[in-house]
Amino acid sequence: MFPERFSNLPAYAFPRLRALLDVHAPGGAVRHMSIGEPKHAFPGWITDTIANHAHEFGKYPPNEGTPELRAAIRDWVYRRYDVMLDPDTQVMALNGSREGLYNAGMALIPEAKNGQRPIVLMPNPFYQVYMISAISVGAEPRFVPATAETGHLPDFASVGPEVLDRTAAVYICSPANPQGVMADESYWRNLLALAEKHDFQIMADECYAEIYRDTPPVGALQVAKDMGIDPERVVSFHSLSKRSNLPGLRSGFVAGGPETIARMRQLRAYAGAPLPLPIQRASEKLWAEETHVTENRALYRAKYEMADELLGHVPGYLSPQAGMFLWLPVPDGEAATLHLWQQTGVRVLPGAYLSKDVAGANPGHGYIRVAMVAPYDETREGLTLIRDTLYR
Known part of the structure; x- marks a missing residue:
């Protein structure tokens, strides 16, 4: 059944x-x-923003996010990572990052890779949505140890070329949940080079990127731009839950190449739930404010x-x-x-x-x-x- x-x-x-x-x-x-x-x-002015736009609960919101919200996200990504995205083709608003992390698998993982069942690599320990996304599309989840011996980040190259050639996607969380370590530029460069060589996408879960001790974590999009990597290679996920202490707002975004975002938008048009407009208005302000x-x-x-x-x-x-x-x-x-x-x-x-x-x-x-x-x-x-x- x-x-x-x-x-x-x-x-x-x-x-x-x-x-x-x-x-x-x-x-x-x-x-x-x-x-x-x-x-x-969370910022007290958020409740006023939502209240001031409460009449917009009476409207259907755009699936991909308002132009104003996508522009605010574009501006934040540029300030934070020195990466300029096209808000019309490379950004989509999300009901929190979990929705996007799951639906990325549904929209992007192929039915076969090199004529075989595709593999999705992920760290172990891991956020369970990575595994469920892979299983939902019939891919095989493979768990790569992220232990003290590997610096608490997964060594994806260790799985061997025969596995990598079947790999359609890699999920990676940086800063890592639960270990609290950050992928540095060298780590991202090695992973991106591996993705280029074996032709898989990197699902970069960066929802903790704004909570750090001293040095801001390097971003996957940032390193990909510096390397001249195909924009479709990296799919980056962010959230206001941790950045702004608003887990109940359910607001985040996904950024990536135009084809990636087009595929995710197409799925969302049928199966997703857009953010209510008052929430989108509040999100615009949150991405624009750093204090x-x-x-x-x-x-x-x-x-x-x-x-x-x-x-x-x-x-x-x-x-x-x-x-x-x-x-x-x-x-x-x-x-x-x-x-x-x-x-x-x-x-x-x-x-x-x-x-x-x-x-x-x-x-x-x-x-x-x-x-x-x-x-x-x-x-x-x-x-x-x-x-x-x-x-x-």
Whole structure:
């Protein structure tokens, strides 16, 4: 009755977490540090913008985004990456980056690559939508370790030329969720050269690109432009959820070559839900305004430093370069998560829930992911409990 390709999917991370924890009483006041839902204040003027345009809820919005929104995105990409895009052919608004990451597979992955079933490569650990997008179009997801041994970024060249020749797309997240590392220019250059040699597209999930410690992450579009790479080679995804602390706004964008965006627009015309016009008006202003982003980044920088202070002594501790998570080493992530919950009420996520078992091993087994999204004092209390419970 149901498609066979969906019959053996693992449960999504958060239902698994509820099944693990909710049958046990918390050992203290509940502190949610499992999900990356930003808790910093969003700009207050956003509510006024939405209210001022509330009458536009009575209109059908354009699928691809208003000309004004696409122009604001073009201007931001130019300021941030020194890349000039055509807003009419190279940009499309999204209901958050997850929609685009999924639909990119639907629109762009071919039915066959070099006469065989196509492969989609992705890091392990990974954001589950990458896998589901591949499976939905009948492609084979392949999981490439992103571990301490590889600098917590996947070494896609390690899969070998026979796999790369079947590869239609590569998903890569930078800054990485959950590890908080950034792909540097050399990494992007190597990956782009690999994509050129073996003819696949790079799906660059850059939704955390505006949350970093000191140096802004290099962007995939930026390096591709500098290398003179075909614009169709890179598809870049961004979101206001993290940049502007507005996960409920469900607003982001995808940028890429004209043919890529045309294919994604065609799919969206049939199967997508455009952003309501008041949300698009608010998004225009958010992409154009940087003060709130700078302030938000300073809040995260203070929490990075606090995490280093509290947990820097832990063997294998990974000081985050960017993003909103800690990737903390433990003997067994699931056991540590349960123990922490029962002892303190702090709720984190086992690393194995973000990873795939490959050849009997799971690269997330020995980790927990901790979201540092709450205000400073709440985060400090939670991290202190984690330190005193798991690392003393």
